Amino acid sequence: MTLAQAVVAGAEPAELASLDVPATYRAAHLRKDEVGTFDQDEPDKDVRRTLHVGEVPMPELAEDEVLIAVLASAINFNTVWSAMFEPIPTFAFLERFGRTDPRHDLPTHVLGSDAAGVVVRTGRAVRRWRIGDRVVTSPAYVDGEDPVVQHDGMLAxxxxxxGFETNFGGLADFAVVKATQLLPKPRHLTWEEAACNMLCxxxxxxMLVGERGARMKQGDVVLLWGATGGLGGYGVQLVLGGGGIPVGVVSSPEKAExxxxxxxxxxxDRAQFDDLGDEKAWRRLGAEVRRLVGEDPAIVFEHTGRETFGASVYVARRGGSVVTCGSSSGYAHEYDNRHLWMKLKRIIGSHGANYQECHEVNRLISLGLIHPTLSTVYPLERAADAARAVQLNRHVGKVGVLALAPAEGLGVEDRELRERVGEDRLSLFRPR
Incomplete structure (x- = not known):
């Protein structure tokens, strides 16, 4: 029996420890020799041309790392950027990282910033995790010797x-993570449900709750762009759970429902505001929000970037905040600065989450208070199709990927909690 087969069969830790780690493993990856596949002005940089699934070499494990057998993973937009080689090829990250850790500087880049699986090996310095533990991963990869990490790892x-700026990511049968990235898998979720949550x-x-973000309070009106997307689906739940008033922006009647x-x-309805490039459109958007809730947003939840940022700065209330974590429609933002400084608004940059914030949100998920936004699941061999669906915005919520898990619906340990939460809530984003 192979190590992968033993994991799927639910083998005991002693048996997992006795089996050999394979020399190669199946993974969704990029190839360095394909950088330059797309012309700069190419209208459709189809990620299916560059995202491959096949065997890659198994790396050695550092003393503070863990090897997990991945049962399921998920697609994030950084996988799409990676496969488009934008804004720069990720091999530039790996080359730079390779100066201090040569293992990562390879002709292949294994992608993926989410995973759920089973620990199958631990480095010598790992204390809190054991072979056989069921885990999910947090996406931040930081040096624990950097003093600022004790304050906020995101400042490192x-x-x-x-899986974006490192190698050996989660879209694979095995993945290498720092032990500090691990969190207990929520016991009432399936592998694919557990794998789709942590990054988003x-x-x-x-962005919304943490003390370094917008610090939402009860009664705050929060405008959320892409409210049924990977980020927005969790944002809406956090606003509702924290006593805020969510105003979701979506682009179709199905997403509105x-x-x-x-x-x-x-x-x-986003379709009412196709062109958000001028103040007339911003005013119409602001008027629509006031019509709905009677006041301007205290917080605007931003991640779409260039197309919406000017409107976000405009519609935030006097003294309000625009909190941004990305720019899926482009990085070069334009906004009228008068509406920022004269109305005492704030722009808050937010990137990922530190380990404590990951712990807090995983606790909410484990208690059944925040639910997965999983909408569809692909097998690993179709990882490129899964990434293409995200690239074309043909999805809601999160797109999952099965790795070693042979089918959906496996991995649930706490049936009682699952029943209390309800299948309707857990499958809310799945097609009806």
Whole structure:
């Protein structure tokens, strides 16, 4: 029996420890020799051309690292950027990292910043985790010897996004992570449900709830762009759970209906505001929010970037905040600075989440208070198709990927909690 087969069969820790780690493993990866596949002005940089699934070499394990057998993973937008080689090829990250850790500087880059699985090996310095533990991963990869990590890991000079700025990510049968990245798998979730949460849920938590974000309080009106997407789906839940008033922006009647099933009382149709490039459109958006809730947003939840940022700065209330963690529509933002300084608004940059914030949001998930936003699941061999669906925005919530798990629906340990939460809540984003 192979190590992978033993994990799937639910083997005891002693048996897992006795089996050999394979020399190679199956993974979704990029190839360094394909950098330059796309012309700079190419209109459709189809990620299926560059994202491959096949065997890659198994790395050695550092003393503070853990090897996990991945049962399931998920697609994030950084996988899409990676496969498009934008804004720069990720091999530049790996070359730079390779100066201090040569293992990562390889002709292949294994992608993926989410995973759920079983610990199968631990480095010599790992104390809190054992072979056989069921875990999920947090995406921040930081140097624990950097003093600032004790204050906030996201301020570390060498902060990296695992599976994006490092190698050996989660879209694979095995993955290498620092032990500090691990969290207990929520016992009432399946492997694919557990794998889809941590990057987006923890990012949304830091943006809205964490003390370094917008610090939402009860009664705050929060405007959320892409409210049924990977980030927005968790943002809406956090606003509702914290006593805020979510106003979700979506682009179709189907997504609007999903928002209402989530309990979001106010929905803005993005199609009404196709061109948000001028103040007339910003005014119409602001008027629509006031019509719905009677006041301007205290917080605008931003991650779409260039297309929406000017509107976000405008519609935030006097003294309000725009909290941003990304720019999926482009990095070069334009906004009218008068609306920022003269109305005492704030722009808050937020990137990922530190380990404590990841712990806090994983606790909420484990208690059944925040639910997965999983909408569809692909097998690992179709990882490129999964990434393409995200690239074209043909999804809601999160797109999952099965790695070693042979089927959906496996991995649930706490049936009682699952029944209390309810299948309707857990499968809210799945097609009906």
């Amino acid at each position: 000079a060498d902060l990296r996004a695992w 849920a923890s990012t949304a938590y830091r 999903l928002l209402r099933r989530m309990g979001c009382p106010y929905v803005v």
